[in-house]
Amino acid sequence: xxxxxxxxxxxxQLCVIIKKLRLINQLTIGIMLxxxxxxxxxxxxxxxxGGTAWGAEEVVTDSGTTSWMLTSTALVLLMVPGxxxxxxxxxxxxNVIGTMMHSFAAMVIIGVLWPTLGYALSFGPGILGGLVGWxxxxxxxQGIDDTIMSTHIPEYVFAMFQGKFAIITPALIAGxxxxxxxxxxxxxxxxxxxxxxxxxxxxxxxxxDGFLFNLGPKGAIDFAGGTVVHxxxxxxxxVAALYLGARRGYPKNVMHPNNLxxxxxxxxxxxxxxxxxxxxxxxxxxxxxxxxxxxxxxAAAAGAFTWMVIEMFQHGKATSLGVASGILAGLVAITPAxxxxxxxxALALGALAAIFCYxxxxxxxxxxxxxxxxxxxxxxxxxxxxALALxxxxxxxxMADAAALAGGSWTVWQQLGVQATAVGITIAYxxxxxxxxxxxxxxxxxxxxxxxxxxxGLDHSMHGEQGYGLINLN
Amino acid sequence: xxxxxAIIQPDRLDHVxxxxxxxxITRITVSRVTGHGRQEDIEIYRGQRIAxxxxxxxxxxxxxxxxxxxxxxxxIIEKAKHGTGEVGxxxxxxxxxxxxxxxxxxxKGGKAI
Numbered sequence: 001x002x003x004x005x006x007x008x009x010x011x012x013q014l015c016v017i018i019k020k021l022r023l024i025n026q027l028t029i030g031i032m033l034x035x036x037x038x039x040x041x042x043x044x045x046x047x048x049x050g051g052t053a054w055g056a057e058e059v060v061t062d063s064g065t066t067s068w069m070l071t072s073t074a075l076v077l078l079m080v081p082g083x084x085x086x087x088x089x090x091x092x093x094x095n096v097i098g099t100m101m102h103s104f105a106a107m108v109i110i111g112v113l114w115p116t117l118g119y120a121l122s123f124g125p126g127i128l129g130g131l132v133g134w135x136x137x138x139x140x141x142q143g144i145d146d147t148i149m150s151t152h153i154p155e156y157v158f159a160m161f162q163g164k165f166a167i168i169t170p171a172l173i174a175g176x177x178x179x180x181x182x183x184x185x186x187x188x189x190x191x192x193x194x195x196x197x198x199x200x201x202x203x204x205x206x207x208x209d210g211f212l213f214n215l216g217p218k219g220a221i222d223f224a225g226g227t228v229v230h231x232x233x234x235x236x237x238x239v240a241a242l243y244l245g246a247r248r249g250y251p252k253n254v255m256h257p258n259n260l261x262x263x264x265x266x267x268x269x270x271x272x273x274x275x276x277x278x279x280x281x282x283x284x285x286x287x288x289x290x291x292x293x294x295x296x297x298x299a300a301a302a303g304a305f306t307w308m309v310i311e312m313f314q315h316g317k318a319t320s321l322g323v324a325s326g327i328l329a330g331l332v333a334i335t336p337a338x339x340x341x342x343x344x345x346a347l348a349l350g351a352l353a354a355i356f357c358y359x360x361x362x363x364x365x366x367x368x369x370x371x372x373x374x375x376x377x378x379x380x381x382x383x384x385x386x387a388l389a390l391x392x393x394x395x396x397x398x399m400a401d402a403a404a405l406a407g408g409s410w411t412v413w414q415q416l417g418v419q420a421t422a423v424g425i426t427i428a429y430x431x432x433x434x435x436x437x438x439x440x441x442x443x444x445x446x447x448x449x450x451x452x453x454x455x456x457g458l459d460h461s462m463h464g465e466q467g468y469g470l471i472n473l474n
Numbered sequence: 475x476x477x478x479x480a481i482i483q484p485d486r487l488d489h490v491x492x493x494x495x496x497x498x499i500t501r502i503t504v505s506r507v508t509g510h511g512r513q514e515d516i517e518i519y520r521g522q523r524i525a526x527x528x529x530x531x532x533x534x535x536x537x538x539x540x541x542x543x544x545x546x547x548x549x550i551i552e553k554a555k556h557g558t559g560e561v562g563x564x565x566x567x568x569x570x571x572x573x574x575x576x577x578x579x580x581x582k583g584g585k586a587i
Binding site for chain 2: 094248249252253452455456457463464465466
């Protein structure tokens with residue numbers, strides 16, 4: 001059970017090989033295949049679970065898998081308005097539109113960029129020594145009009161499914177610098193970030209020739225985006241919060257959420273959408289999908305439960321924001337792990353994520369930097385906890401496969417080393433490149449808004465609107 | 475005793491409050507109001523530029539003993555201004571206050587403020 005997105009690309013290449021083989025007498029195929037390396041064979045077995053592709057002339061669409069993947073694609077997009085509501089409810093009244101627009105702008109901007117460049121840069125064959133991918137046939141998705149992937153879904157579905165991940169990732173960063181950035185600067189920043197930070201990391205971790213995908217016998221485990229989505233955005237969020245500085249008046253003035261009702265609805269939409277995010281990342285509709293969905297549900301509940309209990313002990317009251325944060329912490333932590341852990345692992349990861357994220361937010365308050373909506377505190381910390389701690393809960397069959405591939409033994413500690421390498425590289429790359437991008441955008445178009453604009457609020461100063469009609473009598 | 479009512483721009487509220495607290499004026503009532511002075515505010519609605527005739531403002535009500543009137547008024551004026559002053563920065567009204575009663579203790583007059 002390597003990360004399915006990766007497996008998918010690998011299987012695509014395999015399919016080509018298989019097609020070539022078909023020229024030879026079909027009876028000899030089995031024998032021919034034995035000449036392939038053992039790992040490749042195992043992979044083929046894993047990919048072609050149904051065994052249907054062997055004799056078939058063409059890879060055909062499987063309507064069940066395709067419908068689930070279409071559903072998942074829609075579910076992941078639903079997370080973006082969910083995030084807009086989650087973040088939008090947490091800021092002050094004067095910034096509600098500006099904050100929700102950060103998520104919607106990602107939907108719009110990355111929605112254009114991804115089919116144009118993003119998909120080619122992420123899932124094309126590696127260029128520049130594997131730094132990014134590129135394949136001109138993916139430019140504007142021109143070459144995939146007829147492609148059915150070996151997972152029996154049209155490649156359009158895969159490209160769009162991956163596109164939703166590319167959309168939500170930069171939108172997550174916005175939580176760190178909420179209430180104080182220029183809309184134009186933000187738009188340019190996320191466009192550059194998506195190309196220069198997201199696509200390379202996505203390529204390393206999920207493309208079949210990505211170096212993190214091929215680290216260790218079964219690769220660095222990142223089922224649905226622990227490193228690619230959550231650590232990359234979380235670390236960037238921290239760098240951005242530190243670089244741009246605190247909001248005026250933070251932390252002396254209280255900055256209350258304007259609408260926790262909306263935040264809760266947003267958290268609910270995120271939870272629902274996450275089933276597409278994780279279970280869809282199996283790029284299948286089978287046992288793997290069921291496993292991913294089950295552990296996703298369990299981890300989210302475990303995270304929220306743990307957060308609630310901590311708050312009950314610390315303050316005697318369980319807050320709604322605490323429950324929402326716990327849900328997110330659990331979901332973030334299970335994201336990399338959804339393909340390899342069992343329900344016990346999901347409970348543990350959810351609880352661990354809630355504890356560490358809670359501590360991280362307490363530490364943030366102590367240190368005084370202004371990660372306004374805790375983008376790093378939840379996504380960065382939760383992602384790191386998930387990507388590392390999952391090692392201790394991997395199902396035995398996965399470890400046995402890894403041991404076989406490694407030629408005898410493969411220990412938890414060795415896999416932890418692989419995980420730590422992937423996490424470390426993601427942190428280093430995302431933080432350094434993001435800092436450069438932030439600097440460039442700040443010095444050219446400007447990212448931090450003026451004090452007057454900040455005080456009158458993003459809604460008015462950036463968009464010429466008001467979030468709520470209530471304050472205007474006319 | 476005087477009742478000071480100030481109508482200011484919403485984006486100056488934090489500045490004014492911080493300065494009032496520095497000057498030891500900590501008892502204050504704040505409300506969102508809309509109103510209309512000489513200022514025109516342009517909003518955009520689906521591409522059309524609209525000048526709404528009522529503009530969001532913040533209203534401060536502060537009851538003070540006479541010796542605090544000047545410091546309160548000066549603080550508000552200093553902090554509510556945009557730069558050297560713009561149309562729309564607001565107004566201050568001062569009215570005599572006949573009586574002030576603390577509900578909890580029934581105390582009356584200056585010591586109840």
